[in-house]
Structures are given as C-alpha cells and as structure tokens.
Amino acid sequence: MTRSTTYITASQLLSLKRRPNIAIVDVRDDERSCDGHIAGSLHFASDTFLDKLPSLVQSVKGKDTLVFHCALSQVRGPKCARRLAEYLSDEMQDDAGIKNIMVLERGYNGWEASGRPVCRCTDVFCKDNSEHGQQSNQS
Ligand SMILES: [Zn+2]
Numbered sequence: 001m002t003r004s005t006t007y008i009t010a011s012q013l014l015s016l017k018r019r020p021n022i023a024i025v026d027v028r029d030d031e032r033s034c035d036g037h038i039a040g041s042l043h044f045a046s047d048t049f050l051d052k053l054p055s056l057v058q059s060v061k062g063k064d065t066l067v068f069h070c071a072l073s074q075v076r077g078p079k080c081a082r083r084l085a086e087y088l089s090d091e092m093q094d095d096a097g098i099k100n101i102m103v104l105e106r107g108y109n110g111w112e113a114s115g116r117p118v119c120r121c122t123d124v125f126c127k128d129n130s131e132h133g134q135q136s137n138q139s
Contacts, residue, residue, distance in 0.1 A: 005068075005081045008102045010111050013067055023063040025056070027080040028070045028108065038069070038111055039119040039128035046076040053087050057096050059125065065100040073107035 008016070016022050017040065024041035026032055032043055042059060044052050060066060066084065070076035081103050088096055104111065112118055119128045 005078065005085060005101045005103055007073075007105050008067060009105050010114055010116055013104055013111075014116060016065070016067075019065075021063050022065040022067065023060040024067045024069070024104075025060075025080070026070075026108065027068060027076050029076075031071055031108075033122065035071075035108065036112070036118040036120040037126060038108065039117045039126060041069075041126050043124045043126075044080070046070065046080055049080045050083060053084065056084070057088075057098075060096075060098065062097070064097055065102065066098055067102045067104050069104035069107045069111070071107050071109050073103050073105060073110075077103050077107060 013024070017024070024038050026037050026041045026043045027046040027049060028035075028043075029045045029047055032045075037043070042056075044056050049056075066081075068077045068081040068084075070080075081101050084098075085101050088098060106113075117128075119126055121128070
C-alpha cells in the first residue's frame with residue numbers, strides 16, 4: 001500500500017502544528033541556513049534525502065502526520081514526500097506509524113510571506129515550542 005500525499009495550506013498547518021503527533025520536514029538545501037525556517041521543523045535536505053530516510057523515520061517515531069515543504073513546495077517537497085511514501089511501502093515499515101504524508105502549499109516562501117512564525121536557529125531539529133501559546137516574534 002502506497003500512501004497518497006495530500007496538500008495542506010499554511011493556515012491548516014498552523015492549527016495542526018499544536019498537536020504533538022505532527023512533524024514538519026524541511027527538505028530545502030542551503031536556503032534553510034540563510035532564510036530561516038518554520039518553527040519546530042526538522043531539516044532533511046533533498047540532495048541527501050534518500051540516504052537519510054531511515055534516520056528520518058527514526059526521528060519522527062511517535063508522529064502520525066508528516067508535512068513536507070521546500071521553498072515553494074513545487075519540486076523537492078512533493079518529490080521527497082513521495083519518496084518517503086514509497087520507502088514506507090517498499091520496506092513494509094507499517095510499524096512506523098506514519099498515517100498522513102502531506103505537502104505544505106506554497107512552501108516556506110508562502111509561509112514566511114504570510115507572516116507566520118519563523119525561527120532562525122541553526123539546529124537540524126528545531127526545538128521551538130511555539131505550540132505552547134507564545135506569539136510569533138516579529139523581528
Ligand atoms: Zn529553529
């Protein structure tokens with residue numbers, strides 16, 4: 001069974017993000033370090049994505065929804081989402097517990113352009129906890 005990928009808008013993601021069982025996966029390459037990122041997202045660059053798939057699956061243990069994005073979510077985001085779906089079905093990783101694979105519409109650029117919370121830390125796994133009610137800081 002190959003999971004299908006669906007699209008999600010930035011405002012849908014903002015409300016979903018409060019749930020503990022969702023992971024946001026940023027597959028941009030170098031842009032992450034200069035442009036900032038969605039608070040709380042994980043970074044798995046698209047150019048090494050296939051190699052990192054097993055560690056991605058490990059990192060999102062306990063999450064049932066994964067939201068992929070790149071800068072615009074037109075090429076890299078959907079491609080990596082599809083690769084994960086194929087990986088999960090090929091490897092029979094049904095115990096991974098991932099039920100929903102989604103792609104963020106308009107990607108990071110759309111997210112940032114609409115003034116949603118971004119973070120500029122340098123962590124691969126951003127630990128921002130904006131779901132705990134803190135307001136986005138407009139700096
Ligand atoms: Zn961060």
